[in-house]
Amino acid sequence: MSQKHTDSNLLKKGIKYLAFSLPLLFLCPYTLTLSFINKETVFLYIFFIVGLIFGFFAFYFLYRGFKSLLAALFD
Numbered sequence: 001m002s003q004k005h006t007d008s009n010l011l012k013k014g015i016k017y018l019a020f021s022l023p024l025l026f027l028c029p030y031t032l033t034l035s036f037i038n039k040e041t042v043f044l045y046i047f048f049i050v051g052l053i054f055g056f057f058a059f060y061f062l063y064r065g066f067k068s069l070l071a072a073l074f075d
Contacts, residue, residue, distance in 0.1 A: 007071075007072045007075070010068055010071055011068075011069065011073070014064075014066070015065070016065075017061045017064045018061070018065035020061045021059075021065060024054050024058035024061065027058075028055040029051075031047045031048075031054060032048065
């Protein structure tokens with residue numbers, strides 16, 4: 001009975017995705033807060049859209065990272 005080993009390339013890929021999402025998880029609320037502070041300027045719309053994009057990509061990279069980690073460990 002052979003034991004399955006962890007796919008190291010897939011594990012590195014998952015860790016890379018998670019490392020990519022970490023700064024985005026901090027930048028998303030920061031830019032959204034900046035957008036709500038600057039209500040009287042044009043920066044409201046710019047920071048709000050950038051914050052939403054950061055949030056989308058943060059959760060996308062989290063999903064891809066955890067999916068890759070689970071595939072590397074359990075497949």
